[in-house]
Amino acid sequence: MNTPRACAPHHRFWPPGVPHTVRPSAVGLSHYLAVAAQRYPDKPALHFCGQSLSYAALQQRVEALAAWLQRRLGVRPGDRVLLMSQNCPQYVLGFHALLRLGAVVVPVNPMSSATELDWLQRDTGARVALLAQELLPRAQALLQSGALQAAVVHAYADAMHPSAVGAADSPWPEPFHQPRQALTGPQLHGLEDALAEAGHARWQVDGGHPGPEALAVLPYTSGTTGHPKGCMHTHGTVLASNLASQVWRQLHAESVFLSVAPLFHMLGMQNGMNLPLTLGATLVMMPRWHAPSAARLIEQHRVTVWTAPPSMVIDFFAQPDVLQRDLSSLSLLSGGGAAMPEAVATLLAERFGLAYNEAYGLSETAAFLHANPLHRGKRQCLGVPTPGVVSRIVDPETLAELPAGEVGELVTSGPQVMQGYWRNPAATEAAFFERDGLRFFRTGDLASVDEDGYFFMRDRLKRMINASGFKVWPAEVESALYEHPAIHEACVIAVDDARRGETVKALVVLKPAQRGQLSEAELIAWGRERMAVYKAPALVEFVDQLPKSGTGKILWRELQEAHRQRAQAAPASATDPAPATSSAAA
Structure with missing residues (x-):
């Protein structure tokens, strides 16, 4: 385990009760969901469009889908599988069924074109896809050519309360209200039909839960060559980010998360799905962003935790009636991706008593890497290295460490850093270097660190x-x-x-x-x-x-x-x- 250097400046402001390192997990992500279902079988794992799903029901569906994928489609440990959908319970189900098998999730932006999907399929070698029915046309060419051998298709409406489907005042777009469509051809399989078949046959997954060393997810991040690169994250790297976030932000099983950031993106995947399920907490899921609905759901479900980019927070607090809303349950508002404007940060503090807890992470670090201490945050700041993380500012040319105040490239080492880029050894070699017994990842971000050990973004080394x-x-x-x-x-x-x-x-x-x-x-x-x-x-x-x-x-x-x-x-x-x-x- 990487250990931060002793007496680092930011240790003077370290959150009370938070260890400097977090013990790594000896089990994988799917084990945590199974344990949560044993501990809290009747507790809502998630709420979605008027419908609730308990931990016991979620785990039962995960096991059934995993068994069906194994028996019917031959999905095996290490197989890459495309997952393409808007936020919905079926996304959570598909993601964790694949993890249960030891397969590798390839999260695909639902806005991706057919050309972009084709490239991801070729790069990963995926032969199976799980996707929402309105996105099926983008995969048709791959299915017709045989590059994709099978697709498991879901309809959002199946996870919604009947009263929410087709409601005249619904803020959700038309695809969310479409009933399940008929599927033709041997390559296409309905998700609900697959679950019913597995349940009727009482199929069970052959094999135990994958361990922390198993590859779990391949989120793609674009590169300067014009081609995206897959970040190889194991169950262990994803969990390292989640476990550190839990202790840093004092989260627990009774926390209630608003899940609205896209689940294909690390911000949403980690904070809106994996983190609450690892805790055994409850997530309140929105299909997509809609500020009035977010306010209503925070009030209705007494949401305590919300992670969102500044643009979403700005939109939320720009609502004319936001001052009349009961937001008293909200105790943690956090995010990253861009600095929170000073004017908005001041409004949050003065009118709502909320501090936007700015943090910093990348797809390559499974999101959580730096964060501001809750009791002593700085605005427009990347925060400090969190448990187990060592970050430095170096000269981009020589890699020599620079003193406080000087601008250089931010490099980092920690248990949540990816293994490397999928099938791209040249890019992996260029992204890492070793020093003082640690393997540092070059973020490509230009930053500086102040005398207190807090990091500030200055510019970008890469053209991004x-x-x-x-x-x-x-x-x-x-x-x-x-x-x-x-x-x-x-x-x-x-x-x-x-x-x-x-x-x-x-x-x-x-x-x-x-x-x-x-x-x-x-x-x-x-x-x-x-x-x-x-x-x-x-x-x-x-x-x-x-x-x-x-x-x-x-x-x-x-x-x-x-x-x-x-x-x-x-x-x-x-x-x-x-x-x-x-x-x-x-």
Whole structure:
């Protein structure tokens, strides 16, 4: 186990009662759910759209689905399986059934295009997918080619209370109200039919629970090469993050979590699903973000814990009637992905007595890595290294450690850090180095540490856009834009966005014959058909040429800096069209 250096500055402000290291678990994630079902069989594991599911019922369904996947589809330990859906109980069921088998979950953004899904299938070698029925068309080509051998399909409405399905005042979009559709073809299987068959046959899973060393989940994070990279997380790395978060934030089995951040993303996966289920706590799940519904659910279920990106929190507290809401049960409001604006932090403290507990983590670290002590937080701060974590600021070129106050690359070592990138040894080698007996991960984030040992984000070493906590790599977006027949050159930059933190802007040079033939709106719509909404450009500017270096490389830094200078001189809200917002944060 990694041990922080003695007498680190932040230890002076260490939370009382929190150990400097957390003992690693000797069992895997599925063991925790089984124990919670034994301890609290009748306790609600989750609430969803007026329906509750007890721990006993959830565990029974997990075991049944796992047995069916094993018997009918031949899913074995180590097999990668795609999981693609909006937030719903079926997502939780599928995720933990796969973990029970020792299979590896490949969480897929439900906004992913068919092209992006095809790439993930080829990279992982997945032959089975679990997905929501409205997303089935995106997988049809893979099923027809035989790349995917089977798909297990669910309908959200099956998990909702009948009174909530089709309700006139429902805030949820049409796919959530669609009844179960008929499936044709031997490759397609209904989730409820699979559960019924397993229950009738009384099938049981062959084999015990996987251990902490078993690969559990492959969340994909985009790379500067334009291709996403799979982060190899074991049951042990995922649990290391969860267990440290529990003790740091004083969470327990009676905590009630609002689960609304997307479950395919590490923020939602860990804080809105794995953490409460590991505790035996209750999660209140929303299909997607809707501020009035969040307020109602916090009141109704006496929610105590809510983890959300700043954009979601800002939206929530901008509601006109929020001061009339009973939010007294809410004791912990936390998140990351972007700094919380000072004005909003002040409102939370003065009007609601809440401090937004800012934290820092990455897909590569299973979310929880740094956090502010609850009793002594600093605003717009990444916090301090949490139990078992050692972080340093180094020179990006020499990797020499830098003194407090100087800006350098944040590197980190801890039990929650991934094993490496899936089938990408070159990227893994570039991302890690060893020093003082520790294996450090290079985050690519430029930061500094103050005299108290608190870390602050300064910039990004890598060329990356942070849209509501989701990473967008310009090279990937540019690669897609170049497929448009009218585009000669393209450069993608970040634009400040009060809601999302940053959004995507494309500077485009059209081919001479195409100038005046393509509008900004048409190109934005084209991009959204081929990329997840949060990746697709929300803003487009046509230019005559792009600046280049002597070797012909587009000077993206120059373009980025020029835009920022213009934005400072004339606020974007007064000059630029309003950026389209993405539902990804929900």
